[in-house]
Amino acid sequence: MTIRIGAGAGFAGDRIEPAIDLAERGDLDFLVFECLAERTIALAQQAKLADPASGYDRMLERRMRAVLAPCRRGGTRIVTNMGAANPRAAAEAVRTIARELGLTDLKVAAVTGDDVLDRVAGLHLIETNCTAGALGDKLVSANAYIGVGAIVGALDAGADVVICGRASDPSLFLAPLVHSFGWAMDDWTRLGRGTLVGHLLECAAQITGGYFADPGHKDVPDLAHVGFPLAEVEADGNAILTKLEGTGGAVTRATCTEQLLYEIHDPSAYIQPDVVADFSHVTFEEIGPDRIAVRGGDGRAPTGKLKVSVGYRDGWIGEGQISYAGPGCIARGRLAIDIVRDRLRARGAEIHEQRGELIGYNSVGSEPDPAIPEPPEIRMRYAARCTSQEVASSIAEEVEGLYLCGPSGGGGATGHVREVVGVASGLIPTDDSMPVYEIFEA
Structure with missing residues (x-):
């Protein structure tokens, strides 16, 4: 059994066309849109304070109108953090779009619980060396980086679209793998490998040559039409990274290596809500044009703590x-x-x-x-x-x-x-x- 999982976005303002391409001809099991940065959700919380019906990603409706129908036709399920500060309102918006498109049997799930504003008065903030409560009325938001649990639950319950707020970025990709393969939540090796897949895919075009390109030093073909990546994941968590034929960009050992090292402090201890992933023995092997075999991820038990932004x-x-x-x-x-x-x-x-x-x-x-x-x-x-x-x-x-x-x-x-x-x-x-x-x- 192989699960095909694609990256539909790597940030809030990402291009829509490559995601449409994946939805239409990627033969995917899952399409994941990762659209939250550290500051994005605080801005979304501000918007929600001004209008209780807002607070979700500004491009949610455009993206869903573009991909819902082809994903439904192909049996592709969607996971995203575009719910930002208001997953319920985002889910309602997707329901409305689905009805307009005639997709009356679509199941949409909203994952909540990451908003912990009422729990952080005594939380010590590392950067400011004070408690969150000391900020007084300046405090806007507090969101925990949750793991895969509720996302897996929603998928198990048959959700076609799962909309989260602040989840750990790799968790958006790990959850579909846990759901599909039935991985145990103490199978640290597989959870570590699934986290690796998520980490490599989460920034979309960064691994297909975008942000990698440096003319004359690291040339990448046809970036104007760069394709977003997908992974073919086996039950043991090892995977092949690739992109759709005919799209621009490139998937190489170099692009994969740069993304592997992106935003991690210690490659042997990448701390996530459900596992501490170990990337220190990861290997990349070019097995064909734009096809990289990824092996060697591992993991160990999590810390028992969640980061709060x-x-x-x-x-x-x-x-x-x-x-x-x-x-x-x-x-x-x-x-x-x-x-x-x-x-x-x-x-x-x-x-x-x-x-x-x-x-x-x-x-x-x-x-x-x-x-x-x-x-x-x-x-x-x-x-x-x-x-x-x-x-x-x-x-x-x-x-x-x-x-x-x-x-x-x-x-x-x-x-x-x-x-x-x-x-x-x-x-x-x-x-x-x-x-x-x-x-x-x-």
Whole structure:
């Protein structure tokens, strides 16, 4: 028995076309959409506070309208964390779309229980060295990274679409494997291998050449039409990684190795809710074009704790940009920075952090080599993190004022103000009663 599982998204704004391709001709058992980052769910919680019917992924409806029918025709089941802060509302939205498409027998499950805001007052936050309760009314959200339990339960109950909030990314892929193969929840080797498969697939095009490509050093063909990956997984948890024929990109030992090392602290101890995975003896073997055999994953018992991601209001960012071109553009850009900085200092604006930079010249590191010729144009950017929205708004205003009160030749000024949602993390004991699921008939 081989299970075919594909990656339909690697982040909230990912392309839809490769997922449609997988749904239509991937012959998949499962299609997984992984769309949450650490800060994404805090922003979703903010949206839910403003509108109780919102708080799920903004592209949920578009994705489901595109893939529900072909997945239904092919017998492909969907697992996703696009529920974000509101899995129930997301499930209702999918039910509505299914009815509009005539899929009246579709079963949609909402997995809840990751929202632990009412349990974290005394939680020590690693990054801020305070408790979550000390944040007071700045506290926006607290979501635990849950494991496979409720997802497996929903699949066992016959759900065609399972919508989660904050689950561990690899768990979205591990759960269908546990369900399909009937793996025991103390079979650490298989759980470790399933986690490996999930980790390799979770960022979608990162393993098919996207983000890997570096022209002249790591060339990847036809990235404009890059395909998303899929895995052919055996009952022992070993797998073959590949992509659909005719799609762009490439699946190679190099792309797989880069993804293997992505976002893990210790390859021998990748801590997950259901297992501590061990990737230290993983091997990749090229067995054909765009076909990589993955072997050697392992695991051991979990820690008994879950990571919690806490979102909190952390001020406002104000930003302004303006361009300078031609001879002396660097000097004029530097003068523009000095003017804005001096004016903010004179006003006594309450600013936590501020930065002036020349995009294309020094915005991502130290000053360039003076021997390098001056570029034909630069764009000055000034940004500051402020206590109030009013002060943040003044940053853009000061940059716009450079049109006539600054160096010559400035143009294309833009401004932007946004509230900052900070993210901190802590650990809580695993509680098997936390994650639950509900089944809704379309």
